[in-house]
Amino acid sequence: MNGPADRSRTGRPVQASVTLERGSVRIAEARRWTVGRLAEARDDRGRPLPDQVVEAAQLVVSELVTNAVKYGSDPVELTLAFAGDCLSITVRDGDPTLPAPRRADPVRVGQHGLEIVAALSRDVDVRREPSGKRITARIPLASSRGDRPGATGPVSGAPPQERATWTRTVVDSSSVCTSSRSQS
Template identity: 45%
Template sequence: MVQAEQGEGRESLADRQIAVSAALDSSEEIAEARALARSFLQDVQAVHGLPVSARAMGMVQLVVSELVTNARKYAPGPCLLALEVANGAVEVTVWDSSSDLPLARAADPDRVGQHGLEIVMAVCRSIEVHRDPVGKRVKASVALADDPGDHAAGRQIG
């Protein structure tokens, strides 16, 4: 896994881009991707002073695991993982070389596996899928802090 951090050397927290990225080229690195997400969020809290709820810590690691697993399983070659803090959330972006867009399948209690995208959609503020000139990007947003109304994904239901 090759990592790169952005945002170093700037003076104002308001202007600072808080981000990290990694290239992953084997299935064994899925655990490393989760560890990178955990370390990144620990730094967001300890170094940058932004609140990160226990729920956010777990959900970001889950989203990273699901998206990277799908990229490694369904696309040839390496995938790229990027984590960035924006608008009170962590944006998890995974690029892979396949142009096939993922689709959430209809709920089926008898189906074993293939629930990853359903899970990601359930725990995230938003999810976007875009084709690139080569491959695609899946971007999911997870709220950093728990919603004051204690709504699971930081959304107001009403």
């Protein structure tokens, strides 16, 4: 594992990454590593990140690393990075097969990971790379609408029909999935 390469002027680590081996990785270790890196981080006012951001990050890391371990191939890399008002969580693996978002189905058992990631993230990008794929979820550190940081799905104050949705387009032979807010 390696820590942040450098820090912004606020003392926030700019980026940290770790390479995980699929055969020996424990998802709980990835969550603990994430919490450890985020415990070092501070917002623009020098305060620790809100608990909601850290909790959302743990769940996103858990879902993305689980998918890489179950369906991907080595190497698996987890990266946390701060960019503006977002925490970016990126998981790369060596399998070029892209995950396909599914329609919400309350009866389906399992395979709700991408729905969970989309609900907790401002946006989610899924891209094929020359050596596999990259999935990046961006979690807001604070909301400009006044709702909870770390959540863009249904929240108090949001209309009940507002949901995170996925769109899929093809760009230069690479699929891009983006979750975004939309009115149903």
